[in-house]
Amino acid sequence: xxxxxxxxxxxxxxxxxxxxxxxxxxxxxxxxxxxxxxxxxxxxxxxxxxxxxxxxxxxxxxxxxxxxxxxxxxxxxxxxxxxxxxxxxxxxxxxxxxxxxxxxxxxxxxxxxxxxxxxxxxxxxxxxxxxxxxxxxxxxxxxxxxxx
Amino acid sequence: xxxxxxxxxxxxxxxxxxxxxxxxxxxxxxxxxxxxxxxxxxxxxxxxxxxxxxxxxxxxxxxxxxxxxxxxxxxxxxxxxxxxxxxxxxxxxxxxxxxxxxxxxxxxxxxxxxxxxxxxxxxxxxx
Numbered sequence: 302x303x304x305x306x307x308x309x310x311x312x313x314x315x316x317x318x319x320x321x322x323x324x325x326x327x328x329x330x331x332x333x334x335x336x337x338x339x340x341x342x343x344x345x346x347x348x349x350x351x352x353x354x355x356x357x358x359x360x361x362x363x364x365x366x367x368x369x370x371x372x373x374x375x376x377x378x379x380x381x382x383x384x385x386x387x388x389x390x391x392x393x394x395x396x397x398x399x400x401x402x403x404x405x406x407x408x409x410x411x412x413x414x415x416x417x418x419x420x421x422x423x424x425x426x427x428x429x430x431x432x433x434x435x436x437x438x439x440x441x442x443x444x445x446x447x448x449x
Numbered sequence: 450x451x452x453x454x455x456x457x458x459x460x461x462x463x464x465x466x467x468x469x470x471x472x473x474x475x476x477x478x479x480x481x482x483x484x485x486x487x488x489x490x491x492x493x494x495x496x497x498x499x500x501x502x503x504x505x506x507x508x509x510x511x512x513x514x515x516x517x518x519x520x521x522x523x524x525x526x527x528x529x530x531x532x533x534x535x536x537x538x539x540x541x542x543x544x545x546x547x548x549x550x551x552x553x554x555x556x557x558x559x560x561x562x563x564x565x566x567x568x569x570x571x572x573x574x575x576x
Contacts, residue, residue, distance in 0.1 A: 370513040404510070404518040409525030414507060416497065421530040421562045423497045428453075431488040431509060434520045440476035441519070442512040445490065447470050448505035448527075 308333040311364045313342065318358035322349045329362050337376065345384055370438075374399040405434045453489035456480050476514075499563055503527035533561040 313329030315321045328343040342360065352358055368374050377397035381389040411432050416425040429445060450463045450472070462475040474490065498504055507528070510521035536559045543553040556572060 370515070370517040370519050372513065372515055372517040405520035407520055407522040409506075409522065411522050412507060412509060412526045414526065414528045416495075416528070419497060419529070419531045421497060421501065421533045422499050423530075425495055425497050427492045427495045427528070429490040429492070429507070429509075431490070431511075433482065433484055433486050433488065433511065435511075436484050437478050437482040437486070437511065437519070438513050439478055439480055440514045441478055442514070442516065443474045443477050443488070443490075444510050444512070445472045445474070446508040447465075447472055447492075448507060449470060 308338075311340075311362050313360060313362045316359040316361055318356050319344075319352065319360060320349045321347055327360055329360075368399065371404055407432075407434050450474065450493075451491045452477065453491060454487070456482055456486070457488065497530045498528070499530075499565070501530055501532050503529045535560055 308331050311329050311331055313327040314325040315327055316325075319327070321327065327347055328345075330341050330343075332339045332341070340362065375395050375398045377392070377399070378394065379390075379392040379397065381391075383389060411434065413430045415428050415430070416423075417428075418425040431443075450461075450465075452459055452461065452474075457478050458476060461477050463473060465472045472490075472492070477488065477490075504527050506524045507526040508521070508523050509526075511519045513519055538558045539556075541555045541557070543555070546552075
């Protein structure tokens, strides 16, 4: 899931076609849930005029953590509501996806290989200690290529 | 192959492909792990390299439960064996007379490890 590094207010700026009264900053708040997080952008007091229908507008938020895997993220849902929370528009489920997430590349410092007997030709037990870069979901898998 | 730590499956399903040298460990962690956690994989009955040259790099990739790659390292992780020794070593001079010229020395040794056909002996002789 895409989520903010921590819940609460995040830096949020209008990019196109949002008539902000002063500057570009908007009121954006992340609420963390158990299966999904919710980003709420409140425009009350920020706009000098309405945004007309069929207008493509955009904004950006900072401090978002990348997805936890390279799997395509298709769980985005967009909704606009009135100030009292009544639904105006909503996206079709699964119609928005985020792709092209690259796996993290660690360094040699992320893995240490030790042996109970490092002597040449000795039969030994190798211990490979790997320090993860990202959180791991339960039942993750790992492939280690062991040099000959 | 086993693991260490309460967060990991102590005896996960694993396989080793000798041709590709790939050790695959499935469902290695029992619980959600935050970032910067340590995974310990213990592999028994390994024969160490026959010389002290560092190995090629170990390579690893971690995948989520749906087998989407998350992270990995592809270079710089090596293992280096320690040099062995000699079960027996001696130096003998055919003539021990002081300052005698053209004396024949005999070097004898019984190395603990395999001495390959292309190996080299280097002996430092005190002056």
